[in-house]
Amino acid sequence: MQPTTITGVTVTPVAFIDPPLLNTVGVHQPYALRAIIRIETDGGLRGVGETYADTAHITRMEAAAEAIIGLDVFALNRIRDAIDQRVSRMTVTGGDGVAGMITTASTTDRVFSPFEVACLDIQGKALGRPVSDLLGGAVRDRVPFSAYLFYKWAGHPGAADDGWGEAIDPAGLIRQAHRMIDEYGFTAIKLKGGVFPPDEEVAAIKALHAEFPNIPLRLDPNAAWTVDTSVRVAAELDGIVEYLEDPTPGLDGMAEVAAEAKMPLATNMCVVAFDHLKPAVVKNSVSVVLSDHHYWGGLQRSRQLAAICDTFGMGLSMHSNSHLSISLAAMVHLAAATPNLTYACDTHWPWKTEDVVKPGVLGFSDGAVPVPTGPGLGVEIDEDALERLHQQYLDCGIRDRDDTGYMQSIDAGFENTSPRW
Numbered sequence: 001m002q003p004t005t006i007t008g009v010t011v012t013p014v015a016f017i018d019p020p021l022l023n024t025v026g027v028h029q030p031y032a033l034r035a036i037i038r039i040e041t042d043g044g045l046r047g048v049g050e051t052y053a054d055t056a057h058i059t060r061m062e063a064a065a066e067a068i069i070g071l072d073v074f075a076l077n078r079i080r081d082a083i084d085q086r087v088s089r090m091t092v093t094g095g096d097g098v099a100g101m102i103t104t105a106s107t108t109d110r111v112f113s114p115f116e117v118a119c120l121d122i123q124g125k126a127l128g129r130p131v132s133d134l135l136g137g138a139v140r141d142r143v144p145f146s147a148y149l150f151y152k153w154a155g156h157p158g159a160a161d162d163g164w165g166e167a168i169d170p171a172g173l174i175r176q177a178h179r180m181i182d183e184y185g186f187t188a189i190k191l192k193g194g195v196f197p198p199d200e201e202v203a204a205i206k207a208l209h210a211e212f213p214n215i216p217l218r219l220d221p222n223a224a225w226t227v228d229t230s231v232r233v234a235a236e237l238d239g240i241v242e243y244l245e246d247p248t249p250g251l252d253g254m255a256e257v258a259a260e261a262k263m264p265l266a267t268n269m270c271v272v273a274f275d276h277l278k279p280a281v282v283k284n285s286v287s288v289v290l291s292d293h294h295y296w297g298g299l300q301r302s303r304q305l306a307a308i309c310d311t312f313g314m315g316l317s318m319h320s321n322s323h324l325s326i327s328l329a330a331m332v333h334l335a336a337a338t339p340n341l342t343y344a345c346d347t348h349w350p351w352k353t354e355d356v357v358k359p360g361v362l363g364f365s366d367g368a369v370p371v372p373t374g375p376g377l378g379v380e381i382d383e384d385a386l387e388r389l390h391q392q393y394l395d396c397g398i399r400d401r402d403d404t405g406y407m408q409s410i411d412a413g414f415e416n417t418s419p420r421w
């Protein structure tokens with residue numbers, strides 16, 4: 001086997017066009033940011049990873065990149081330890097990359113994740129095996145995803161219609177859902193809520209249910225509701241949604257809602273790190289955890305999360321933020337090798353029009369992505385595209401995801417409060 005000692009690491013921030021998708025903290029800016037991690041080894045093999053690109057996160061990753069030179073890509077425990085030691089000495093704050101919605105995840109896990117993915121990409125190439133084989137082997141050959149609907153404006157203020165049009169009511173969402181299902185074949189639907197008063201969002205879910213009676217639905221207001229409102233909405237949506245995601249903030253509030261709600265409660269807000277799991281189980285706060293390798297510490301630690309969920313009888317789904325193909329490939333390998341990940345995964349994929357990899361490997365059919373079977377992750381960087389999206393990052397002026405600040409620049413009276421209703 002070729003030698004696999006890390007000799008070089010680069011961190012390249014990129015920006016890609018993003019539509020004005022609304023959520024409870026504000027609205028997506030005209031560009032979404034990501035950072036592309038590339039690792040080189042003495043044997044000539046290279047690997048890639050993808051993560052957030054907020055300024056503080058980039059600063060930590062540049063420090064982490066220095067700390068892992070000279071380590072072997074198979075020594076993931078040593079690599080995590082080196083990153084942990086370096087990152088825990090740093091005083092830089094912020095940089096969660098998720099507009100403040102997931103603030104209590106582990107910093108070390110978030111920084112380690114893209115380096116772990118790049119190392120697994122190299123391990124797979126060295127062994128001639130797909131990353132899913134390094135995670136215990138695929139148990140499915142295609143990974144289903146959900147149609148991720150957003151309330152949205154027709155375009156960013158002052159710009160042309162982005163092609164998706166406006167969706168601020170049930171009719172607009174139904175149009176959006178039809179287009180996504182026609183183009184991708186999705187067999188589950190998630191609506192990002194927390195944007196309009198709960199009764200309007202309940203009406204939208206009921207309209208989607210009437211239009212797509214056989215498709216499982218989810219509603220996620222990102223903790224925009226009080227316990228009482230959540231209990232009322234849960235009663236209204238009984239038998240209509242497969243789960244209700246983060247209706248209210250905190251483990252205690254979620255436990256109060258869970259005691260009344262008939263459907264499972266899911267979260268990617270109150271259980272986002274390993275030390276949240278015990279209290280969540282003790283309090284009975286949630287029955288489904290949305291995993292996300294970007295902040296759970298990579299693919300192997302996400303499988304540890306899956307094992308803990310399995311042990312305590314909790315279901316597993318998968319969370320997404322705006323992302324490119326390297327993340328999609330990592331998500332697909334992980335989901336393929338996680339037997340108890342039985343819900344369709346979230347993805348922002350349909351909302352992006354640009355990428356950094358050569359086309360052809362990843363694609364959707366019947367709402368699912370076939371699991372790549374070649375060595376490593378199975379994606380290859382398109383150097384010209386990477387350079388173009390890096391230049392776009394340099395030119396666009398956005399350095400941190402700030403949905404709230406962008407919304408306030410359009411609507412000065414907007415307040416980011418939780419719970420709001």
Ligand SMILES: O=C([O-])C(=O)C[C@H](O)[C@@H](O)C(=O)[O-]
Binds near residue numbers: 023099192268320322
């Ligand atoms: O499930 C979730 O909470 C998300 O997907 C969080 C994201 O940040 C989403 O709200 C978004 O992209 O606006």
Ligand SMILES: [Mg+2]
Binds near residue numbers: 220222245267269319
């Ligand atoms: Mg969520």
